[in-house]
């Protein structure tokens with residue numbers, strides 16, 4: 001041993017600092033205690049946020065990663081601490097969110113002996129991580145963290161797990177941090193081939209009714225301005241997926257709406273009318289395609305995609321454009337002709353008018369008695385800043401908020417898309433707010449979902465993050481109730497909730513609170529929420545049995561999207 | 565159309581890699597018919613040979629998912645015609661079954677006795693599954709006490725080299 005050696009636990013913290021991590025979202029326990037002890041000396045260099053549950057920690061790290069574009073870091077102890085992270089890992093994997101999760105593990109001689117709080121988290125998390133590793137020697141800690149950060153943020157981002165045995169944390173070793181820039185078996189950015197760019201450009205230039213779908217790949221690839229330039233030149237109508245929302249301002253003239261089960265009428269319907277379909281950084285989720293056998297069969301498909309495993313996975317691409325969409329869009333824009341498609345746009349606008357008449361009007365400016373979720377969002381739009389961030393949970397409120405919130409800038413939409421994890425929003429909103437206290441972060445959550453992670457009101461209290469929580473309380477697991485109404489003969493099996501007094505709970509956590517159950521009070525309440533400087537909790541009692549439309553029922557084609 | 569494919573995977577020697585690969589099959593409910601692993605020509609690079617009965621579409625997806633694993637260098641897939649492959653089979657026969665008939669069978673199948681113990685002999689045959697299976701059927705009349713067959717080991721006919729991917 002020489003004097004310059006430090007403990008593995010300190011190497012963990014120094015490595016995180018070297019990676020520029022600003023926050024660790026975590027929860028302590030036996031097997032990670034040496035790292036927490038080391039943290040005590042680094043509080044001026046890295047901030048630890050104590051959530052109230054490890055699931056809260058990882059969702060907060062996800063919220064932070066989604067709005068910042070940086071790697072979110074979370075930490076937990078072995079056994080139950082580690083298993084509590086799993087939902088978040090699965091969520092981050094399917095939604096391509098860069099995370100480094102660090103878990104403590106029992107002493108290496110005890111591995112495999114069913115020691116106290118031993119769980120095989122490397123085994124359990126294998127299908128829920130992009131990469132994972134167990135570290136049993138102090139000298140392997142820094143290289144594992146370096147490799148983890150590189151893997152998490154490069155290519156198609158995702159979560160990695162680094163499990164560190166307690167003996168490695170307390171052993172002494174040299175600290176010498178070398179960032180990882182290359183792994184020979186890992187090629188995160190396939191090169192864009194010029195020949196496919198030519199083929200794609202030719203299809204686009206000859207198209208009569210081209211149509212572009214964009215997903216989160218545009219945001220992850222920081223290709224927002226390239227997408228805009230491409231659309232400005234080609235005049236092609238563009239629709240977004242749930243996670244792609246915000247990559248293009250909704251005020252852009254080419255923007256025609258949202259795709260998927262509860263997306264807009266025109267973008268879904270006209271998917272089966274276009275002649276060339278250009279998909280950029282999206283993966284044809286079944287919530288987008290409906291019945292894939294009846295999805296865009298008439299169209300030639302151009303698929304701009306970074307992950308080779310996504311090409312031809314769901315929809316066969318006539319021209320697959322493998323590679324970073326920022327690069328391919330830049331190359332494509334050079335090769336495409338300047339065009340306009342007024343007749344084609346008219347078809348979108350006509351269907352949009354139809355949706356406005358049948359659905360949107362009643363949602364946003366209802367005349368019936370009960371409050372709608374839509375009118376709450378309308379008032380939020382009235383007072384929010386252009387770059388306000390909307391974090392939603394999962395259910396009817398998620399779909400309504402997504403449909404009506406006016407997204408103007410990138411990275412303003414945070415939700416659990418691929419996994420649909422109830423309980424995601426409250427901790428994710430905390431993480432999003434921590435990235436930038438000056439931004440408005442609004443958490444729209446249901447009465448069901450909030451109770452899955454309600455304890456994180458405590459983490460918000462402790463950080464004083466000025467999150468605006470808007471609880472849309474319909475006293476139901478609304479989205480499930482809607483399905484029961486439409487597809488199960490209104491047999492409302494276990495979807496009605498006896499709820500607590502949410503206001504009292506929020507007050508107990510020091511939130512400024514307000515409850516609204518009548519239309520006359522709504523606008524004022526929303527206005528007050530936005531001027532309050534600090535955590536705010538607004539509960540709105542909405543109509544119990546409203547439904548979200550349009551809707552593409554499972555197994556239906558995009559053309560069978562229902563307006564009621 | 566389903567047919568037999570061999571996926572040949574080159575990987576780093578990383579703990580857990582076999583689990584990660586098999587998870588790709590279990591998740592999709594695809595049975596692995598044969599699985600062998602060994603070091604390749606390059607020190608430190610492992611070669612895993614997986615046999616599946618599936619469609620071309622599916623085998624492409626499987627190969628891409630396998631390649632997506634960080635420590636996998638490359639996954640190739642082949643139909644039988646594109647590979648030279650062998651499997652090894654061992655048959656354990658009681659000593660009292662030995663008679664001239666058995667000797668004839670062994671010669672005919674190009675098999676050999678690799679061990680003779682007090683109570684039994686062990687016969688070895690290398691070849692394709694059809695051949696080793698055939699021999700098993702024939703040997704049944706001599707009372708096969710134990711039978712085991714390895715997964716296939718295979719080299720590809722197309723002249724692609726892993727060097728290109730390092």
Ligand SMILES: Cc1ncc(C[n+]2csc(CCOP(=O)(O)OP(=O)(O)O)c2C)c(N)n1
Pocket residue numbers: 393394395396397398420421422423445446447448449450472474476477478479480
């Ligand atoms: C963890 C988890 N469990 C179950 C579900 C299934 N699920 C989807 S939406 C929903 C209802 C959500 O109810 P609530 O939070 O009140 O939102 P609402 O639909 O009423 O707006 C349920 C149970 C889920 N998505 N996530």
Ligand SMILES: [Mg+2]
Pocket residue numbers: 395446447448472473474475476477478
């Ligand atoms: Mg509800």
